[in-house]
Structure formats: C-alpha cells, structure tokens
Amino acid sequence: MRQPKDVFRKLSRTFTSWLRLRIQGDDRLGFKRNLHRLPRQADTLASIEIDWLKTCGIQGIILDLDNTIVSEDDRYLSPRAQEWITQAKLAGLQFFILSNGKRRYRVKFWSHHLDIPSLSPAKKPFPPAFRHAMAHMQLRAKHVVVIGDSLHTDFVGAWLCGCSYIQVATLPHPPRWWEKLAGKWVQQPYPPGHEIWEFDVTKYR
Numbered sequence: 733m734r735q736p737k738d739v740f741r742k743l744s745r746t747f748t749s750w751l752r753l754r755i756q757g758d759d760r761l762g763f764k765r766n767l768h769r770l771p772r773q774a775d776t777l778a779s780i781e782i783d784w785l786k787t788c789g790i791q792g793i794i795l796d797l798d799n800t801i802v803s804e805d806d807r808y809l810s811p812r813a814q815e816w817i818t819q820a821k822l823a824g825l826q827f828f829i830l831s832n833g834k835r836r837y838r839v840k841f842w843s844h845h846l847d848i849p850s851l852s853p854a855k856k857p858f859p860p861a862f863r864h865a866m867a868h869m870q871l872r873a874k875h876v877v878v879i880g881d882s883l884h885t886d887f888v889g890a891w892l893c894g895c896s897y898i899q900v901a902t903l904p905h906p907p908r909w910w911e912k913l914a915g916k917w918v919q920q921p922y923p924p925g926h927e928i929w930e931f932d933v934t935k936y937r
C-alpha cells in the first residue's frame with residue numbers, strides 16, 4: 733500500500749509539470765499556443781510582422797477582401813499588401829480568401845491576381861466557410877489567424893471556429909446605411925494621414 737507521503741509527492745510532481753506546461757502554453761494541454769501574443773489590431777495588413785505570426789505558431793491566414801485588401805468601391809488599396817502576401821508565402825504561410833461580397837468576378841479577379849484560393853459569398857460569420865478554408869489548408873484552428881476589418885463577420889467567425897483574429901483598419905469607402913449607424917462598433921477607422929494607395933485598374937490588366 734502506498735504511503736501518504738508518496739501520494740503527496742506524486743501529486744506535487746504532476747501539479748508542477750502541469751503548471752510548467754501551462755505557463756509555456758504547451759499544446760499537450762490543449763491550450764491555444766501563444767495566441768495571447770498576437771496583436772489584436774493593426775493599421776494595415778503590411779504592418780503585421782510575419783515573423784511574429786510564425787513565432788505564435790500561425791501557419792495559415794484566412795483573409796478578408798473588402799476594405800481589408802481593396803476598398804469595396806475599388807478606389808483604394810491597402811499599401812504593400814501584395815508584397816506582404818508574397819513575403820508571407822515565402823515564409824511558408826498559407827492563405828485562403830473568404831469574402832461576403834456578392835460580386836463573384838471581383839473576388840475571382842483578386843484570387844487569381846494574388847494566387848490565393850477563395851470562396852464567395854462566404855456567409856461570414858457562419859462557420860462552414862471557415863471550416864472549408866481550414867480543410868483546404870489542412871490546418872487546425874489553433875494554427876490559423878483570420879485577418880479582416882469587421883468584428884461582426886471576421887472576428888465572430890474566427891471566434892466560433894476557435895481561430896485567432898487580427899483586426900485591420902477599414903479602408904475608406906462610401907458607408908452603407910448600417911455602417912452609418914453601427915460602423916464605429918464593428919470597424920476600426922483608417923488612421924488619418926496614414927499612407928494609402930489609389931487603385932489604378934489599368935495596371936492590373
């Protein structure tokens with residue numbers, strides 16, 4: 733029969749090793765690895781540090797299109813977004829575009845131009861499209877970050893699926909009726925004076 737002293741020692745050892753793993757955010761405990769270190773917000777896509785994403789265990793990015801990469805009226809582009817995507821791909825990150833936009837030709841154009849698979853209309857925040865994207869990338873939720881501009885679609889979808897999320901500032905665009913009422917609650921305004929690129933469609937033909 734075991735002595736109470738041995739039982740206590742064993743329990744103590746188990747607790748100590750659990751605590752160590754908990755502090756280190758070890759996957760064996762089912763905790764989301766280092767997700768607390770990801771920034772919650774960024775001005776633009778290109779301002780997010782690729783190395784930092786990798787350090788936090790991110791292997792795939794579900795990307796929003798409208799007002800994240802290009803404004804929905806096709807007037808502005810997020811500066812250096814394409815370059816950033818190329819760099820991230822070289823660093824081994826996978827991408828998938830989920831757009832709620834109903835103009836499929838537009839999503840197809842950017843999907844082809846950026847060489848990223850896409851799905852539209854994705855019906856965000858409902859999980860099926862996010863699950864489809866994760867299955868396509870063959871990644872689990874803890875290795876995927878959703879990057880977008882809207883909390884009610886991108887963030888809620890990420891949260892429902894267990895992915896992490898980074899909100900970028902919304903590119904300037906004519907506000908819809910609901911954005912006039914509730915936009916400030918779900919979007920982060922583009923910082924005044926921050927660099928922004930005009931979208932010249934002739935360069936993309």
Ligand SMILES: [Mg+2]
Pocket residue numbers: 796797798799800880881882
């Ligand atoms: Mg958007």
